[in-house]
Amino acid sequence: MGRSPCCEKAHTNKGAWTKEEDDRLIAYIRAHGEGCWRSLPKAAGLLRCGKSCRLRWINYLRPDLKRGNFTEEEDELIIKLHSLLGNKWSLIAGRLPGRTDNEIKNYWNTHIRRKLLNRGIDPATHKLLNETAQDNTTTTPTTTTISFAASTTPTTIVKEEEKKINGGFVSKDVKNPVQEQCPDLNLELRISPPYQPQQPEQLKSGGGGLCFSCRLGLQTSKECRCGIITSIDSTSASTSVGYDFLGLKTGVLDYRSLEMK
Template identity: 60%
Template structure:
C-alpha cells in the first residue's frame, strides 16, 4: 500500500517556528480546540504540516507545561519508570505532570544516561555494569535454566485509577528470600490507590536473550494481567 504524504511538502514551512506562527496556532486552538491536525494548518492559516502543528502545540504551546530544570524527584521517578517501562516515553510523561514525552526523552539521552553510567549502571538494563553485581543483586535477570518455568509472585501492585497502569510493584522470586521493589514515587496518595494482589507466571527466556527482551515480556505480562 502506498501511503499518501501527510501534507503538501512543497507548500509547507519547516524548521523553527516563528512567534507569529505560534500566535496563530494558539489563537486557532483557543477558539476551535485541538484535534483534526490534518485540516488545522489550512484552517488556521499556517503553512505547516499537521504533524508539525501537533508537535508544536503538545511540546511547547499547550498550557500547563512546566519547562525548566528537572527536580531530583522527577529524575528518580523517570529512572524508576524507565526501569519498569523502557522507552515508553509517552507513558512515562503521563506520570510527570507538565512534562512532555519529547522533553523526557531528550533529558534521558542527555543527562540521565550519563548520570547512570557514572554510577556504573547500564542505562538500558538498569543493572550494574559489573556482571558480578548483577549475579548477586538482580534475581530477575539472573541466568536461569531455560527449560524451567519460574514463578514470580507479585505481592502488591499500586494501580493508577485513571490510566489503570501499575505504578509500582513488589516482586519476589519464589526461590529468593530477597524482596525486590521497583520503587516509584507516586503523585497520588497511598490511600487513593486501590491495591490488588495477583500472581504472575513469567517464562524465562533462554540465556542468550537480552535483558531488554525480558523486561519487555515482564512489562507486557503486567499490563495483560492488570487489564484482563
C-alpha cells in the same frame, strides 16, 4: 504503492517556528480546541503540516507545560518508570505532569544516561554494568538489581502493584526467574476523574500530602515519610482515588492526556 505523505509538502514551512506562527496556532486552538490536525493548518492559516502543528503545540505551546530544569525527584521517577516501561516515553510523560515525552526523551539521552553510567548502571537494562557484561557470557537469567535510593527493587514494585491491581491477590509464581526479570505489566489504562490542581496546603506538605515513595506507589516502603496508611482493600474501590496500570494513585499524578480533554 507508496505511502501517501502526511500532507502536501510543497507549500509548507519547515524548521523553527516564528512568533507569528505560534500566535496563530495558539489563537486557533484557544478558539476551536485541539483535534483534526490535518485540517488545522489550513483553517488556522498556517503553512505547516498538521503533524508539525501538533508537535509544536504538545511540546512547546501547551499552557500546562512546566518549563525549567528537572528536579531530583523527577529524575528518580523517570529512572524508575524507565526501568519498568523501557522507552515508552509517552507513558513516562503521563506520570510527570507538565512534561512532554520529547522533553523526557531528550533529558534521558543527555542527562540521565550519563548519570546512570556514572553510577555503574547500564541505562538500557538498568543492571549493574559488570552484571550486564556477565549476562553476555551466560544465558542464565538473573534477577534485576538496581541501586536506587529506595530499598524496594523494581521487581518488588511490580509485585506491590500487582497486589493493588488484583485486590491483594498475587497470582504470579514468585519463583519464576523469567518473570522476575520481565514482569508482566498490566497495561490496562484506567479512566479516573480529571486531575485536580493541588491546594496550597497540599503543595506545602510536599505534593498532595504524599511523600515521594507513596507517589511511586511504594506505600509500604520504609522510605515513606508521609505516614499515610494506604491499605488497598475493597474500601478503596468506593473512594474517588483511582489506581492506574502502575498502581499509582491517579489524582496525584494524573494522565496528561486526560487532563487535556
